[in-house]
Amino acid sequence: MTISTAREDSVPVQRQGSAQPAKSGSLAARAYVVQQALAQLPGDVHALRDIARLAKLPEATTHRILQDGVDKHIFEQVGRGMYRLGTGTARAGVQAMNRLPGATGTHTYLVRLHQATGGLALLYVLSAFGGAKRLCTDYEIGGMDPAEVGMTAEDVVSVSRSLRTGASGRAILAYLPQDARDQVLAEEVPPTAGPGVIRDNQQLTDSLLVIRERGYAIGRQECMAGWDSVAAPVFWRSQVMGSVLLLKPTSTMPEDLRPLIHHTLRAAKDISDLTATPVSAVL
Structure with missing residues:
Protein backbone atom coordinates (compact mmCIF):
# COMPACT_ATOMS: atom_id res chain seq x y z
CA MET A 1 0.00 0.00 0.00
CA THR A 2 1.31 3.46 -0.84
CA ILE A 3 1.14 5.81 2.12
CA SER A 4 0.40 9.37 1.12
CA THR A 5 2.18 12.24 2.83
CA ALA A 6 -0.72 14.56 2.09
CA ARG A 7 -2.19 16.67 4.84
CA GLU A 8 -5.13 14.43 5.58
CA ASP A 9 -4.91 10.79 6.57
CA SER A 10 -6.45 6.51 8.78
CA VAL A 11 -7.24 2.41 9.11
CA PRO A 12 -10.20 0.86 7.42
CA VAL A 13 -13.43 2.62 8.20
CA GLN A 14 -14.79 1.79 11.65
CA ARG A 15 -18.52 2.01 11.06
CA GLN A 16 -21.04 2.68 13.77
CA GLY A 17 -23.33 -0.32 13.88
CA SER A 18 -27.09 0.02 14.04
CA ALA A 19 -29.16 -1.47 16.80
CA GLN A 20 -30.10 -5.07 16.08
CA PRO A 21 -33.29 -6.73 17.24
CA ALA A 22 -32.70 -8.92 20.26
CA LYS A 23 -32.37 -12.58 19.37
CA SER A 24 -33.62 -13.55 22.80
CA GLY A 25 -37.22 -12.91 23.67
CA SER A 26 -36.33 -11.87 27.21
CA LEU A 27 -37.03 -8.35 28.38
CA ALA A 28 -33.40 -8.07 29.52
CA ALA A 29 -32.11 -8.76 26.00
CA ARG A 30 -34.49 -6.15 24.59
CA ALA A 31 -33.37 -3.63 27.21
CA TYR A 32 -29.81 -3.81 25.84
CA VAL A 33 -31.13 -3.06 22.35
CA VAL A 34 -33.04 -0.03 23.63
CA GLN A 35 -29.90 1.26 25.33
CA GLN A 36 -27.91 0.78 22.12
CA ALA A 37 -30.55 2.63 20.14
CA LEU A 38 -30.40 5.62 22.49
CA ALA A 39 -26.61 5.69 22.16
CA GLN A 40 -26.75 5.58 18.36
CA LEU A 41 -29.48 8.14 17.69
CA PRO A 42 -28.08 11.59 16.86
CA GLY A 43 -28.59 14.29 19.44
CA ASP A 44 -29.35 14.16 23.14
CA VAL A 45 -33.10 13.69 23.65
CA HIS A 46 -35.18 11.22 21.62
CA ALA A 47 -38.83 10.42 21.10
CA LEU A 48 -40.22 7.05 22.14
CA ARG A 49 -41.27 6.25 18.59
CA ASP A 50 -37.75 6.89 17.22
CA ILE A 51 -36.15 4.72 19.90
CA ALA A 52 -38.64 1.91 19.23
CA ARG A 53 -38.10 2.17 15.46
CA LEU A 54 -34.30 1.87 15.71
CA ALA A 55 -34.54 -0.89 18.32
CA LYS A 56 -37.10 -2.69 16.11
CA LEU A 57 -39.41 -3.22 19.07
CA PRO A 58 -43.06 -2.36 19.69
CA GLU A 59 -43.57 1.05 21.28
CA ALA A 60 -45.37 -0.51 24.27
CA THR A 61 -42.40 -2.78 24.98
CA THR A 62 -39.93 0.06 24.51
CA HIS A 63 -41.96 2.27 26.85
CA ARG A 64 -41.95 -0.40 29.56
CA ILE A 65 -38.18 -0.83 29.27
CA LEU A 66 -37.57 2.92 29.38
CA GLN A 67 -39.77 3.39 32.44
CA ASP A 68 -37.99 0.56 34.27
CA GLY A 69 -34.67 2.18 33.34
CA VAL A 70 -35.79 5.60 34.58
CA ASP A 71 -36.29 4.14 38.05
CA LYS A 72 -32.70 2.83 37.95
CA HIS A 73 -31.27 6.06 36.45
CA ILE A 74 -30.23 4.20 33.29
CA PHE A 75 -32.55 6.48 31.31
CA GLU A 76 -34.00 9.91 32.01
CA GLN A 77 -37.44 11.11 30.93
CA VAL A 78 -37.20 14.78 29.99
CA GLY A 79 -40.70 15.32 28.65
CA ARG A 80 -43.78 13.51 27.45
CA GLY A 81 -42.49 10.56 25.44
CA MET A 82 -38.94 11.99 25.37
CA TYR A 83 -35.90 10.18 26.80
CA ARG A 84 -32.12 10.28 27.01
CA LEU A 85 -29.38 8.17 28.60
CA GLY A 86 -29.10 8.66 32.35
CA THR A 87 -26.36 8.99 34.92
CA GLY A 88 -26.42 5.26 35.60
CA THR A 89 -25.13 4.64 32.07
CA ALA A 90 -22.31 7.15 32.56
CA ARG A 91 -21.39 5.60 35.91
CA ALA A 92 -21.17 2.14 34.34
CA GLY A 93 -18.93 3.52 31.59
CA VAL A 94 -16.60 5.17 34.10
CA GLN A 95 -16.33 1.94 36.09
CA ALA A 96 -15.58 -0.03 32.93
CA MET A 97 -12.84 2.41 31.83
CA ASN A 98 -11.37 2.40 35.34
CA ARG A 99 -10.59 -1.29 34.86
CA LEU A 100 -8.50 -0.67 31.76
Whole structure:
Protein backbone atom coordinates (compact mmCIF):
# COMPACT_ATOMS: atom_id res chain seq x y z
CA MET A 1 0.00 0.00 0.00
CA THR A 2 1.31 3.46 -0.84
CA ILE A 3 1.14 5.81 2.12
CA SER A 4 0.40 9.37 1.12
CA THR A 5 2.18 12.24 2.83
CA ALA A 6 -0.72 14.56 2.09
CA ARG A 7 -2.19 16.67 4.84
CA GLU A 8 -5.13 14.43 5.58
CA ASP A 9 -4.91 10.79 6.57
CA SER A 10 -6.45 6.51 8.78
CA VAL A 11 -7.24 2.41 9.11
CA PRO A 12 -10.20 0.86 7.42
CA VAL A 13 -13.43 2.62 8.20
CA GLN A 14 -14.79 1.79 11.65
CA ARG A 15 -18.52 2.01 11.06
CA GLN A 16 -21.04 2.68 13.77
CA GLY A 17 -23.33 -0.32 13.88
CA SER A 18 -27.09 0.02 14.04
CA ALA A 19 -29.16 -1.47 16.80
CA GLN A 20 -30.10 -5.07 16.08
CA PRO A 21 -33.29 -6.73 17.24
CA ALA A 22 -32.70 -8.92 20.26
CA LYS A 23 -32.37 -12.58 19.37
CA SER A 24 -33.62 -13.55 22.80
CA GLY A 25 -37.22 -12.91 23.67
CA SER A 26 -36.33 -11.87 27.21
CA LEU A 27 -37.03 -8.35 28.38
CA ALA A 28 -33.40 -8.07 29.52
CA ALA A 29 -32.11 -8.76 26.00
CA ARG A 30 -34.49 -6.15 24.59
CA ALA A 31 -33.37 -3.63 27.21
CA TYR A 32 -29.81 -3.81 25.84
CA VAL A 33 -31.13 -3.06 22.35
CA VAL A 34 -33.04 -0.03 23.63
CA GLN A 35 -29.90 1.26 25.33
CA GLN A 36 -27.91 0.78 22.12
CA ALA A 37 -30.55 2.63 20.14
CA LEU A 38 -30.40 5.62 22.49
CA ALA A 39 -26.61 5.69 22.16
CA GLN A 40 -26.75 5.58 18.36
CA LEU A 41 -29.48 8.14 17.69
CA PRO A 42 -28.08 11.59 16.86
CA GLY A 43 -28.59 14.29 19.44
CA ASP A 44 -29.35 14.16 23.14
CA VAL A 45 -33.10 13.69 23.65
CA HIS A 46 -35.18 11.22 21.62
CA ALA A 47 -38.83 10.42 21.10
CA LEU A 48 -40.22 7.05 22.14
CA ARG A 49 -41.27 6.25 18.59
CA ASP A 50 -37.75 6.89 17.22
CA ILE A 51 -36.15 4.72 19.90
CA ALA A 52 -38.64 1.91 19.23
CA ARG A 53 -38.10 2.17 15.46
CA LEU A 54 -34.30 1.87 15.71
CA ALA A 55 -34.54 -0.89 18.32
CA LYS A 56 -37.10 -2.69 16.11
CA LEU A 57 -39.41 -3.22 19.07
CA PRO A 58 -43.06 -2.36 19.69
CA GLU A 59 -43.57 1.05 21.28
CA ALA A 60 -45.37 -0.51 24.27
CA THR A 61 -42.40 -2.78 24.98
CA THR A 62 -39.93 0.06 24.51
CA HIS A 63 -41.96 2.27 26.85
CA ARG A 64 -41.95 -0.40 29.56
CA ILE A 65 -38.18 -0.83 29.27
CA LEU A 66 -37.57 2.92 29.38
CA GLN A 67 -39.77 3.39 32.44
CA ASP A 68 -37.99 0.56 34.27
CA GLY A 69 -34.67 2.18 33.34
CA VAL A 70 -35.79 5.60 34.58
CA ASP A 71 -36.29 4.14 38.05
CA LYS A 72 -32.70 2.83 37.95
CA HIS A 73 -31.27 6.06 36.45
CA ILE A 74 -30.23 4.20 33.29
CA PHE A 75 -32.55 6.48 31.31
CA GLU A 76 -34.00 9.91 32.01
CA GLN A 77 -37.44 11.11 30.93
CA VAL A 78 -37.20 14.78 29.99
CA GLY A 79 -40.70 15.32 28.65
CA ARG A 80 -43.78 13.51 27.45
CA GLY A 81 -42.49 10.56 25.44
CA MET A 82 -38.94 11.99 25.37
CA TYR A 83 -35.90 10.18 26.80
CA ARG A 84 -32.12 10.28 27.01
CA LEU A 85 -29.38 8.17 28.60
CA GLY A 86 -29.10 8.66 32.35
CA THR A 87 -26.36 8.99 34.92
CA GLY A 88 -26.42 5.26 35.60
CA THR A 89 -25.13 4.64 32.07
CA ALA A 90 -22.31 7.15 32.56
CA ARG A 91 -21.39 5.60 35.91
CA ALA A 92 -21.17 2.14 34.34
CA GLY A 93 -18.93 3.52 31.59
CA VAL A 94 -16.60 5.17 34.10
CA GLN A 95 -16.33 1.94 36.09
CA ALA A 96 -15.58 -0.03 32.93
CA MET A 97 -12.84 2.41 31.83
CA ASN A 98 -11.37 2.40 35.34
CA ARG A 99 -10.59 -1.29 34.86
CA LEU A 100 -8.50 -0.67 31.76
CA PRO A 101 -4.68 -0.78 31.98
CA GLY A 102 -3.25 2.55 33.15
CA ALA A 103 -0.27 4.76 32.41
CA THR A 104 2.24 2.16 33.60
CA GLY A 105 1.41 0.00 30.60
CA THR A 106 1.02 2.72 27.99
CA HIS A 107 4.18 4.67 28.80
CA THR A 108 6.41 1.88 27.52
CA TYR A 109 5.05 2.35 24.02
CA LEU A 110 5.48 6.12 24.12
CA VAL A 111 9.13 5.64 25.11
CA ARG A 112 9.61 3.26 22.19
CA LEU A 113 7.97 5.73 19.78
CA HIS A 114 10.20 8.54 21.00
CA GLN A 115 13.35 6.45 20.69
CA ALA A 116 12.46 5.21 17.20
CA THR A 117 11.66 8.66 15.78
CA GLY A 118 13.35 11.28 17.92
CA GLY A 119 10.03 13.09 18.24
CA LEU A 120 7.80 13.95 21.15
CA ALA A 121 5.37 11.11 21.89
CA LEU A 122 2.09 11.98 23.58
CA LEU A 123 -1.06 10.07 24.53
CA TYR A 124 -4.40 11.88 24.40
CA VAL A 125 -7.66 10.52 25.76
CA LEU A 126 -11.19 11.53 24.84
CA SER A 127 -13.08 13.47 27.49
CA ALA A 128 -16.81 13.92 27.02
CA PHE A 129 -17.30 16.21 30.04
CA GLY A 130 -18.43 19.62 28.82
CA GLY A 131 -18.38 18.50 25.20
CA ALA A 132 -15.97 16.29 23.30
CA LYS A 133 -12.39 17.30 24.15
CA ARG A 134 -8.98 15.66 24.34
CA LEU A 135 -6.65 15.59 27.31
CA CYS A 136 -2.96 14.64 27.37
CA THR A 137 -2.51 11.95 30.01
CA ASP A 138 1.03 10.75 29.31
CA TYR A 139 4.07 11.72 27.26
CA GLU A 140 7.71 10.97 26.56
CA ILE A 141 9.87 13.89 25.42
CA GLY A 142 13.32 12.72 26.47
CA GLY A 143 15.42 15.46 28.02
CA MET A 144 13.45 18.33 26.51
CA ASP A 145 11.97 20.98 28.78
CA PRO A 146 8.20 21.15 28.17
CA ALA A 147 8.56 24.94 27.89
CA GLU A 148 10.68 24.40 24.76
CA VAL A 149 7.60 23.21 22.91
CA GLY A 150 6.37 26.79 23.08
CA MET A 151 2.82 26.31 24.35
CA THR A 152 1.40 28.74 26.88
CA ALA A 153 -0.98 27.83 29.72
CA GLU A 154 -3.81 29.29 27.62
CA ASP A 155 -2.90 27.01 24.73
CA VAL A 156 -3.01 23.95 27.00
CA VAL A 157 -6.67 24.59 27.90
CA SER A 158 -7.76 25.73 24.43
CA VAL A 159 -5.80 24.66 21.35
CA SER A 160 -4.57 21.35 22.74
CA ARG A 161 -8.06 20.39 23.97
CA SER A 162 -10.06 21.12 20.83
CA LEU A 163 -10.72 18.13 18.59
CA ARG A 164 -10.82 20.34 15.52
CA THR A 165 -7.17 21.40 15.83
CA GLY A 166 -4.21 19.14 15.28
CA ALA A 167 -3.67 15.63 14.01
CA SER A 168 -4.34 14.10 17.44
CA GLY A 169 -7.71 15.85 17.66
CA ARG A 170 -8.81 14.95 14.16
CA ALA A 171 -7.67 11.33 14.65
CA ILE A 172 -10.25 11.11 17.46
CA LEU A 173 -12.92 13.24 15.82
CA ALA A 174 -12.97 11.04 12.70
CA TYR A 175 -14.36 8.10 14.68
CA LEU A 176 -16.93 9.88 16.85
CA PRO A 177 -20.69 9.66 16.15
CA GLN A 178 -22.05 12.27 13.76
CA ASP A 179 -23.81 14.31 16.46
CA ALA A 180 -20.55 14.63 18.40
CA ARG A 181 -18.72 15.68 15.23
CA ASP A 182 -21.41 18.29 14.53
CA GLN A 183 -20.92 19.78 18.00
CA VAL A 184 -17.17 20.05 17.47
CA LEU A 185 -17.64 21.59 14.01
CA ALA A 186 -19.87 24.23 15.60
CA GLU A 187 -17.03 25.32 17.89
CA GLU A 188 -14.85 28.31 17.09
CA VAL A 189 -11.26 27.65 16.07
CA PRO A 190 -9.04 28.59 19.05
CA PRO A 191 -7.56 32.03 18.25
CA THR A 192 -4.01 30.91 19.07
CA ALA A 193 -4.10 27.87 16.76
CA GLY A 194 -1.23 27.42 14.34
CA PRO A 195 -1.18 28.75 10.77
CA GLY A 196 -1.97 25.32 9.31
CA VAL A 197 -5.24 24.77 11.19
CA ILE A 198 -8.18 23.76 8.98
CA ARG A 199 -10.75 26.52 9.42
CA ASP A 200 -13.24 25.52 6.72
CA ASN A 201 -15.72 22.95 8.04
CA GLN A 202 -16.11 21.19 4.71
CA GLN A 203 -12.36 20.74 4.35
CA LEU A 204 -12.23 19.51 7.93
CA THR A 205 -15.04 17.02 7.26
CA ASP A 206 -13.25 15.80 4.12
CA SER A 207 -10.07 15.27 6.15
CA LEU A 208 -11.98 13.04 8.58
CA LEU A 209 -13.07 10.77 5.73
CA VAL A 210 -9.45 10.36 4.65
CA ILE A 211 -8.39 9.60 8.21
CA ARG A 212 -10.97 6.82 8.44
CA GLU A 213 -9.73 5.39 5.14
CA ARG A 214 -6.04 5.40 6.07
CA GLY A 215 -5.99 5.04 9.84
CA TYR A 216 -3.75 8.01 10.65
CA ALA A 217 -3.65 11.81 10.44
CA ILE A 218 -0.92 14.25 9.47
CA GLY A 219 -0.81 17.78 10.87
CA ARG A 220 1.12 20.66 9.40
CA GLN A 221 1.57 23.43 11.98
CA GLU A 222 -2.05 23.07 13.08
CA CYS A 223 -1.63 23.64 16.81
CA MET A 224 1.66 25.52 16.83
CA ALA A 225 3.81 27.27 14.27
CA GLY A 226 6.96 25.30 13.51
CA TRP A 227 5.66 21.87 14.59
CA ASP A 228 4.31 19.05 12.42
CA SER A 229 2.74 15.81 13.58
CA VAL A 230 1.49 12.31 12.88
CA ALA A 231 -1.33 10.80 14.95
CA ALA A 232 -3.24 7.53 15.08
CA PRO A 233 -6.44 6.66 16.96
CA VAL A 234 -6.52 4.44 20.04
CA PHE A 235 -9.51 2.14 20.38
CA TRP A 236 -11.20 0.20 23.13
CA ARG A 237 -12.47 -2.56 20.88
CA SER A 238 -14.49 -0.58 18.29
CA GLN A 239 -14.85 2.61 20.35
CA VAL A 240 -12.30 5.40 19.90
CA MET A 241 -10.78 6.33 23.26
CA GLY A 242 -7.96 8.67 22.29
CA SER A 243 -4.93 9.02 20.04
CA VAL A 244 -1.16 8.74 19.97
CA LEU A 245 0.65 11.84 18.71
CA LEU A 246 4.16 12.09 17.30
CA LEU A 247 5.32 15.72 17.25
CA LYS A 248 8.44 17.01 15.51
CA PRO A 249 9.77 20.43 14.48
CA THR A 250 8.84 21.26 10.90
CA SER A 251 12.52 21.72 10.09
CA THR A 252 13.30 18.10 11.03
CA MET A 253 10.24 16.47 9.47
CA PRO A 254 11.45 14.15 6.68
CA GLU A 255 9.90 14.16 3.22
CA ASP A 256 9.18 10.46 3.48
CA LEU A 257 6.77 10.11 6.39
CA ARG A 258 6.28 6.37 6.07
CA PRO A 259 8.68 5.40 8.90
CA LEU A 260 7.04 7.92 11.27
CA ILE A 261 3.58 6.73 10.28
CA HIS A 262 4.61 3.11 10.82
CA HIS A 263 5.92 3.72 14.34
CA THR A 264 2.93 5.89 15.31
CA LEU A 265 0.45 3.28 14.08
CA ARG A 266 2.35 0.58 15.94
CA ALA A 267 2.23 2.52 19.22
CA ALA A 268 -1.50 3.19 18.82
CA LYS A 269 -2.19 -0.47 18.06
CA ASP A 270 -0.14 -1.68 21.03
CA ILE A 271 -2.00 0.65 23.38
CA SER A 272 -5.33 -0.38 21.84
CA ASP A 273 -4.37 -4.02 22.37
CA LEU A 274 -3.79 -3.28 26.05
CA THR A 275 -7.48 -2.45 26.45
CA ALA A 276 -8.35 -5.99 25.31
CA THR A 277 -5.99 -7.52 27.88
CA PRO A 278 -7.38 -8.48 31.31
CA VAL A 279 -6.02 -6.11 33.95
CA SER A 280 -4.77 -9.09 35.99
CA ALA A 281 -2.52 -10.04 33.08
CA VAL A 282 -1.00 -6.54 32.96
CA LEU A 283 -0.37 -6.09 36.69
